[in-house]
Amino acid sequence: MKPPHLNPLLLWAARDVIRRPWPTLLMAAALALLLTVSGTALLFSQGLSQTARRLLAHGPDLVVRRLNAGGWAPLPAAEAVAAARRVPGVTHAQARVWGVAAGLVGPLMVIARADAALPPAADGKPLAAPRPGEALLGPGVDPGPDPQRLPLTAAAALELRPVGRLPAESALLGQDVVLVHPDDARRLLGLPPGAAVDLAVDVFHADEAAAIQPELAAAFPWPVRITARSEAVGLYSGGLARRGGLMLIAGIPAVLALVLVVAGAVREAVGQRRAVGLLKALGWTTGEVVRLQVCRALLIALPAACLGMLAAYTLVFRPGVSWPGSLLFGWRTAPPRLFLDPAGAFLTLLELGALVVGPYLAAVLLSSLQGAAADPQDLLKGEGLL
Amino acid sequence: MDGLVTRHLGLVFGATPGSARTVLQDVSAVFPRGALALVTGATGAGKSSLLSLLAGLLRPTAGEVLADGAPVSRWGAAHRDRWRRRVGIVFQSANLFSELSVLENVILPLVPRSRSLAALRAAGREVLAELTLTDLAGAQAAQLSGGERQRTALARALVGRPDFLIADEPTAHQDPENAARVLQALAACRARGAVVVVAAHDPRVVGAGVADRHWQLAAGRLEAG
Numbered sequence: 001m002k003p004p005h006l007n008p009l010l011l012w013a014a015r016d017v018i019r020r021p022w023p024t025l026l027m028a029a030a031l032a033l034l035l036t037v038s039g040t041a042l043l044f045s046q047g048l049s050q051t052a053r054r055l056l057a058h059g060p061d062l063v064v065r066r067l068n069a070g071g072w073a074p075l076p077a078a079e080a081v082a083a084a085r086r087v088p089g090v091t092h093a094q095a096r097v098w099g100v101a102a103g104l105v106g107p108l109m110v111i112a113r114a115d116a117a118l119p120p121a122a123d124g125k126p127l128a129a130p131r132p133g134e135a136l137l138g139p140g141v142d143p144g145p146d147p148q149r150l151p152l153t154a155a156a157a158l159e160l161r162p163v164g165r166l167p168a169e170s171a172l173l174g175q176d177v178v179l180v181h182p183d184d185a186r187r188l189l190g191l192p193p194g195a196a197v198d199l200a201v202d203v204f205h206a207d208e209a210a211a212i213q214p215e216l217a218a219a220f221p222w223p224v225r226i227t228a229r230s231e232a233v234g235l236y237s238g239g240l241a242r243r244g245g246l247m248l249i250a251g252i253p254a255v256l257a258l259v260l261v262v263a264g265a266v267r268e269a270v271g272q273r274r275a276v277g278l279l280k281a282l283g284w285t286t287g288e289v290v291r292l293q294v295c296r297a298l299l300i301a302l303p304a305a306c307l308g309m310l311a312a313y314t315l316v317f318r319p320g321v322s323w324p325g326s327l328l329f330g331w332r333t334a335p336p337r338l339f340l341d342p343a344g345a346f347l348t349l350l351e352l353g354a355l356v357v358g359p360y361l362a363a364v365l366l367s368s369l370q371g372a373a374a375d376p377q378d379l380l381k382g383e384g385l386l
Numbered sequence: 387m388d389g390l391v392t393r394h395l396g397l398v399f400g401a402t403p404g405s406a407r408t409v410l411q412d413v414s415a416v417f418p419r420g421a422l423a424l425v426t427g428a429t430g431a432g433k434s435s436l437l438s439l440l441a442g443l444l445r446p447t448a449g450e451v452l453a454d455g456a457p458v459s460r461w462g463a464a465h466r467d468r469w470r471r472r473v474g475i476v477f478q479s480a481n482l483f484s485e486l487s488v489l490e491n492v493i494l495p496l497v498p499r500s501r502s503l504a505a506l507r508a509a510g511r512e513v514l515a516e517l518t519l520t521d522l523a524g525a526q527a528a529q530l531s532g533g534e535r536q537r538t539a540l541a542r543a544l545v546g547r548p549d550f551l552i553a554d555e556p557t558a559h560q561d562p563e564n565a566a567r568v569l570q571a572l573a574a575c576r577a578r579g580a581v582v583v584v585a586a587h588d589p590r591v592v593g594a595g596v597a598d599r600h601w602q603l604a605a606g607r608l609e610a611g
Contacts, residue, residue, distance in 0.1 A: 008503045019485055278481055279494070281443055283471040283546065286464060288498035373463060377443040380481070 009288070013295035023268065028304040030261050034356050035308025036315070037254045042348050043316045050344055059229055060094075060200035061209045062216065067223045074195035075222070081199065083219045089203050089212050095196030097182050099189040101154035104144035109177045110152065112185035127164050130181050135160035138177035139167075150178065155190025258356060262363040269293065269367035276371050277379025286372040293368035294361065301357045309352065388454050389418040389581045390440055390550060392608075396448030397435055409435045413449070413608045415601060419549075422572060422582040422596055426611060427603030433585035434478055434554055436603065440583055441475050441552045442466045453550065471499070474543030474575075476553035478585075480535035482527040482542075488534075489514065489523040492541045513541045516571055518564070532559035540568060544575060551575050551582045557591055569596050 017024050064084065066075040077095030084093035097112035113129050113136070130136050135150050137143065143150045143162055150160045160180060186193060201216065203209050209228045217224050272293075279289050371379065395413035400406040409432045417423045417440070427433050438444040439451055442458055451459040458469050474495075482491045493500075493510040500506045514520050517537045522530065530538065536558050543551060553572065557565040565588070573596050576582045584591065592600075600611035 008497050008500050008506060011503055012497050015490075275483065278483075280467060281441070281470070281475055281477075281481075282495040282542070283467075283473065284495075284498055285467040291498070375444065375463070377438055380443075 009292060010295055013292055014299055016292075016296055017299045024300055027261070027264065028300050028307075030257065030264070031301055031304035031356060031360060032308040032311070034254055034257055034261065035305055035352055036311040038355055039309055039312025039348070039352050040315050042351060043312050046344050046348055047316055059232065061203045061206050061229050062201040062213065063227045063232070064199040064201060064216065064220070064224050065197070065227075066220070067225055072197075073222075074191050074197060075199065075220075075224075077194055077196040080196065080220065083221075084199055084201050084216065087212065087216050087219050089205070089208055090201055090216070091204050092200075092202040094200045096198050096200055097185045097189070097191060097196050099154060099185070099197065101152040101158075101178075101188055103141070103150065103152055103178075105142040107176070108141060108152065109138075110154070110185055110188060111177055111179055112182035113179040125164075127166075130163060130179055130184075132181045132183055133161055134163045134181065136164045136166060136179035137162050138175050139165060140175040141178060152178070152188055154188050156188055158184060158188045160184065258359060261356075262359050265297070265360055265363040266367045269364060269371060273371050273374075273379045276368075277374075277376045280372065280376040281380065286369070289372040290365065290368045293364055293372075297361055297364040301360055305353065305357050308356075389416060389421075390583065391416050391452040392440070392449065393452065394449035395436075395439060395446050395451065397432070397439060397444070398447045408606055410439070410446075410608075411448075411606045413606075415608050417581050417583050417599075419581055420576060420579045421598040422576045422584065423599045423601060424591065424597035424611075425583065425585045425601045425603055425608070426587070426592060427585075429587075431603045432606050433603055436608070437475075437552045437554050437583065437585055441473050441550075442470050443475075471495075471546070472549040474546060474548030474551045474553075476536070476539045476543045476551075476556050478554040478558070480532075480539040482530075482535055482538055484526070484528040486527055487524050488519060488527060488530065488538050491527050491538055492545050495542060495546050509545055510541075513545045516544075516574075517541050517567055533561065533564055536560065537564060537568065540571060544571060547578065548575075549580055551580050553582070553584045555586055555588070556584060557586065557588045562590070565590050566594075569594050572596065 064075075064080070066073045066080075075095070077097075081093045081095055084090050099110055100107050101110045102108070127136060137150070141150075148161060150162050152158050152160065160178070166177065166179070180188070183193075185191075186195065189197075191197070203212055206229070209230075213226045213228070217226055276289055279292075280286070284292075392413050392415050395410055396408070397410040398406050398408050413436065415423075425433050425436060435444065439446050439459065442451070446459050449459075450457050453469065453472075456469075458466060461469065483494070486494070489507060489510045492514060493506040496506050496509065511520065511523060514523055517540060519534065519537055519541060522534060522538075527535065527538065536556060537560070540553065540556050543553065551572070556572065557568050560568055569591065572582055572584060576598075584597070586592070591597075602609050602611040
């Protein structure tokens with residue numbers, strides 16, 4: 001079988017790139033670095049919001065909290081559940097007990113969990129709801145020097161025995177979570193017996209959640225504030241967007257670097273005016289000269305883009321990488337695993353292409369067009385030929 | 387008419403009246419196919435400028451250049467680019483790419499329009515053999531002597547079997563043996579039916595008797611020599 005013919009122009013461009021290794025390497029390194037920086041920011045914020053949406057999609061339709069003059073107040077669990085269930089359209093109501101307690105390494109989210117419907121543990125084994133004195137730990141919870149003891153302090157001090165780990169899939173929301181028995185939670189958080197922090201309510205049609213809110217609020221004998229899932233998602237996304245904004249500030253140097261890369265590409269193209277003039281004198285058309293320059297730029301930009309993307313992906317999604325979480329969320333322990341759907345990754349690639357490779361290629365294309373359109377004799381007045 | 391024809395060709399450098407310098411004026415000549423025309427003249431007489439106009443590298447400020455009857459000097463840049471594929475050019479200074487090898491320099495004009503690099507290399511080696519440069523095919527252009535550079539430039543002009551060969555001082559820096567080879571290559575090109583226009587100072591070219599017509603350029607005007 002005959003080997004396929006490679007276009008000589010493409011081969012020529014490849015040889016041209018190899019012939020000048022240092023400028024090529026410098027340009028490729030600059031592009032790869034830019035892509036790594038901007039790719040990390042984009043992939044990280046995208047991974048966070050996709051993971052958050054994915055997890056919040058499984059949350060309750062409505063959350064009810066009791067108000068008093070000073071803010072939140074505990075609500076009587078049984079009475080609140082009964083009141084909610086009387087409202088037409090409500091399919092499920094569950095009182096929840098949760099709060100923040102201090103662990104040995106940092107603050108932890110303590111959640112009471114009495115039912116048996118838990119996801120499998122990190123090692124794949126089924127998880128049972130914690131009994132009194134036991135605790136299930138989120139993926140990022142560090143119990144301290146003794147893995148058999150988890151000391152916690154809030155309204156009261158408590159020492160629990162870790163009996164399992166929550167799966168990594170729950171990590172973004174369950175990163176610093178400790179699941180405990182409701183009695184332990186109430187004791188730790190200073191809640192009276194039978195009291196709950198809030199009420200999780202599911203409705204028959206998620207679209208009716210907003211319409212049910214006034215009726216649900218009227219069903220309780222105390223003032224309440226009701227939060228819909230869409231509000232929670234919005235709140236969370238808002239927080240992520242603010243953090244994303246901070247990352248954009250960090251991206252300003254990357255934009256400046258991109259300007260320098262573009263300027264470098266233009267400078268290089270201008271520096272090759274005489275070579276372009278000679279090619280045209282030898283019978284190359286403007287289109288052929290531009291094709292050569294663009295092929296050369298693509299041969300530099302595409303591998304650099306792949307390398308930069310790979311580095312960005314690895315920095316964000318490789319298990320165990322901790323710096324983005326620690327930089328943005330202050331996570332001090334093992335970071336959660338983020339999720340990225342393929343369509344999102346593809347869009348991110350397009351965004352990156354538009355942001356970094358696009359301007360570089362445009363600079364090469366425009367300056368090549370500008371140079372190659374001139375008369376050969378004008379272009380030949382330069383340096384670099386024998 | 388076949389060949390290259392100039393009609394009342396004029397070239398003025400400098401845009402303002404004070405700085406304007408007339409290089410060529412009212413140059414009318416015919417360079418027919420299958421003939422070698424020799425253009426001589428003193429340094430600065432305008433030989434290189436005339437060759438640049440004939441090769442379509444410059445636009446005249448007056449008159450026109452016709453190639454096989456087509457007014458190439460009036461064409462837009464894109465048309466002239468395409469027409470220049472039929473032209474082989476040897477510059478006064480060889481204008482080689484120093485970082486390329488001799489063979490790479492030679493095949494350069496054909497790179498964008500060839501289907502295979504191997505075929506290009508074969509064509510390049512063939513023309514290098516005609517000019518006894520085969521041994522230097524892999525050498526960097528930067529390592530060549532002046533004569534070798536000029537012969538490489540001639541090989542580059544001949545590789546595409548041009549219809550019009552425009553050569554400026556092709557025998558510069560050549561020893562008698564290589565000068566004879568260069569003249570032989572020019573004559574072979576003429577024999578193929580190409581228009582060959584050579585500008586030269588070299589008395590060997592004038593005395594060799596290869597020219598079918600001799601033009602003398604003086605004070606910007608072209609006269610039969």
